[in-house]
Amino acid sequence: MQGPLEGIVVLDLSRALAGPHAGQMLGDLGAHVIKVEHPSSGDESRGWGPPFVGPDHDISTYFLAANRNKQSITVDMKAPEGKELIERLIRQSDVLIENFRTGVLDRLSFSVERLHGLNPRLVVLSITGFGHDGPEGGRPGYDQIAQGEAGLMSLTGPSPDEPYRVGASIADLLGGIHGAYGVVAALYERERTGRGKVVRTSLLASVVGVHAYHGTAWTVGGQVPKAAGNHHASISPYGAFRCADGMIQVAVANEGQWRKFAVLLGIDPDTPKYATNAQRFAHRDDLIADLEKALAAHDRAYWLASLGELGIPAGAIRTIDEVYAWDQVRSQGLLVEVDHPVLGPIELPGPPLRFEDPGSGREHARHHVAPPMLGQDNDAVLGWLRAREGEPGPSGASSPESTPATSNGADPATESER
Incomplete structure (x- = not known):
């Protein structure tokens, strides 16, 4: 079809x-x-x-x-x-x-x-x-x-x-x-x-x-967004984190996910500086350090399986060959x-x-x-x-079968200027 x-x-x-x-x-x-x-x-x-x-x-x-x-x-x-x-x-x-x-x-x-x-x-x-x-x-x-x-x-x-x-x-x-x-x-x-x-x-x-939210951060919020490495500009924790044998990515996009994630890692979700997204973002460096300290206890396979069971979005960082083999x-x-x-x-x-x-x-x-x-x-x-050219209008024809030409030299070139 x-x-x-x-x-x-x-x-x-x-x-x-x-x-x-x-x-x-x-x-x-x-x-x-x-x-x-x-x-x-x-x-x-x-x-x-x-x-x-x-x-x-x-x-x-x-x-x-x-x-x-x-x-x-x-x-x-x-x-x-x-x-x-x-x-x-x-x-x-x-x-x-x-x-x-x-x-x-x-x-x-x-x-x-x-x-x-x-x-x-x-x-x-x-x-x-x-x-x-x-x-x-x-x-x-x-x-x-x-x-x-x-x-x-x-x-x-x-x-x-x-x-x-x-x-x-x-x-x-x-x-x-x-x-x-x-x-x-x-x-x-x-x-x-x-x-x-x-x-x-x-x-x-x-x-x-x-630009999406980066654009409105400036046009409405008056803040100039800046590079933040592998972490989200507005949500925390949301990014790449080190564990025992490499890195995994975790996206905690709401408070329910945060509570599950924190408990899994042995962190009190109601810790004052981590209780809301705004507080977690304000103390992001501390939060990343605490999370990576806990994540260091196990390898990627363990954490991806555990996070998957809890419904917390997480994933590996694949190379291109790994992507196409997936x-x-x-x-x-x-x-x-x-x-x-x-x-x-x-x-x-x-x-x-x-x-x-x-x-x-x-x-x-x-x-x-x-x-x-x-x-x-x-x-x-x-x-x-x-x-x-024997038809009345520009609609309604199907594509011809591809037939190799006998020569490429008869028809010269398109304008190459950009």
């Missing part, structure tokens, strides 16, 4: 991570995603590594992470024949994704006005570093720069004096996630209006958009197997959504396609396009 976006055609002009992640999310939902790439090097993330895999050690695992369920074609948007091909694809698409620097599409003769002139129903997703307008709207944006500028690094790390980046490229990924849900909303609105919209987001907006991860469909044209059967991190029919509990299974080799689908997409 296909996903809820079956029949939606996405023209993905984006590179690197934020835009490709948005396109991948739409592809996971069943959309037909056509990825436009440079003919010689393709998306720059094809060259990002290590690790590289394959017989020639030239396939980037970074690229594999953001481009499943897509087709790859090579086009030069600067050349007349390339512009003509992009125009034809725009007329047959429902969504266009781009993450060029502000003004690049205009210089390529594909302004928003022209895009909607070619296809009034087109939904355009534009992802920038710091926004398309404003005093710094033209700045180039990369993940770590955005993490710092958007305040996230000031909240991350062992102390306010040691800001850390989040280990994953979270600004890029959030940009893709926000962009994809904006596209879905615009497609829903199009059902009423018959016209497409421009959906704009940025790495800056996506990080500021998840039965719970596999049970949730968070690994998918695809057949790569060079690597053969491989496992990829899977989509985080599952769709189920009410009553029957039957899940909508999705057949996933491996990230494409550069220009792999030139012939298939051109054949599909010729067939589509």
Whole structure:
């Protein structure tokens, strides 16, 4: 069975991570995603590594992470024949994704006005570093720069004096996630209006958009949140604690859980400085010391079992290999197997959504396609396009079968400027 976006055609002009992640999310939902790439090097993330895999050690695992369920074609948007091909694809698409620097599409003769002139129903997703307008709207944006500028690094790390980046490229990924849900909303609105919209987001907006209680601590409370290591900014005890053979995480989110946790560790829950969350937070250093002194009596397995029996949220700190070996991860469909044209059967991190029919509990299974080799689908997409151009409108076609192209050199490249 296909996903809820079956029949939606996405023209993905984006590179690197934020835009490709948005396109991948739409592809996971069943959309037909056509990825436009440079003919010689393709998306720059094809060259990002290590690790590289394959017989020639030239396939980037970074690229594999953001481009499943897509087709790859090579086009030069600067050349007349390339512009003509992009125009034809725009007329047959429902969504266009781009993450060029502000003004690049205009210089390529594909302004928003022209895009909607070619296809009034087109939904355009534009992802920038710091926004398309404003005093710094033209700045180039990369993940770590955005993490710092958007305040996230000031909240991350062992102390306010040691800001850390989040280990994953979270600004890029959030940009893709926000962009994809904006596209879905615009497609829903199009059902009423018959016209497409421009959906704009940025790495800056996506990080500021998840400040949550850190944001209101300042905007309402007048306090500037600071990095607090592995402990929560408002709740205590809530964080990582040392025990006999390493660390465990415990999240005590209410007073009932606190009383159970304290009794388990031999601490009087009514001790004046620990009796309420506010008091525990004010004396957090003392509390952590007392908890770790008690936790040192046993190993992680003992404490995780004991906490689980009491219903107190707790967990291990797993390495990435341990995560993907975990039965719970596999049970949730968070690994998918695809057949790569060079690597053969491989496992990829899977989509985080599952769709189920009410009553029957039957899940909508999705057949996933491996990230494409550069220009792999030139012939298939051109054949599909010729067939589509005999149809009256941009909706209602299914994705063509992937057919390796005989050459990648005929169609030159997308604009690489950010």
